[in-house]
Amino acid sequence: MSLLVKICGLSTRETLDVALDAGADMVGFVFFPPSPRHLSLEAGRDLGRQVKRRALKVALTVDADDATLDNIMDALSPDILQLHGKESVARLRDIKQRFGRPVMKAVPVATAADLAVLPGYAAVADRILFDARAPKDATRPGGLGAPFDWHLLENLDLKLPYMVSGGLDAGNVAEALRVTRAGGVDVSSGVESAPGVKDPQLIEAFIRAARATQELSVR
């Protein structure tokens, strides 16, 4: 299966086009007010229309309630819901049933003990996204540009597609893929010039670097 590349936290028409033209498989939109990448529903509607099926639209939320998800469904009509909070397995099941969209559950990783939640989530989620566990005093649970120890995933036996995120950039994505054997990568800070400000050249470089690893692995 080919590598999935997700560019997350897009907030302008220009940088969304850059990500789409460069071949992103997934484009992520953040609906979480404390984030520098937070989008209003209207901005989400506008950017969502621009995607025109060129990539999968991912709505990132953090412990969102049904009313918030209803509004996001109406505005963006996402292809995938990325749940990046402390949503329980039961909440995942509810969300899948109510909204009828594939769910990608973010799992925060700092130590091997963090992987103990996997059997529960794997029974319901469509995909797992491993991200670095945020510090306790962080204003958001992700999008901090911090990596985790990829070797924790080295012997992972997960019967579910998974992606890796957290502090990725064009310079380290190849090593992250080599160690984790993930089927996809997700980046936000590593393609920005400042928090929330996407950089076209960094987006292109990231996608190029990720695709280059794929070419190496099929040889």
Ligand SMILES: O=C(O)c1ccccc1N[C@@H]1O[C@H](COP(=O)(O)O)[C@@H](O)[C@H]1O
């Ligand atoms: O991007 C955000 O602001 C954000 C807010 C709340 C939860 C997750 C968020 N982003 C996700 O975090 C990871 C890692 O991002 P980074 O590359 O280290 O900046 C990624 O999955 C983003 O989708």
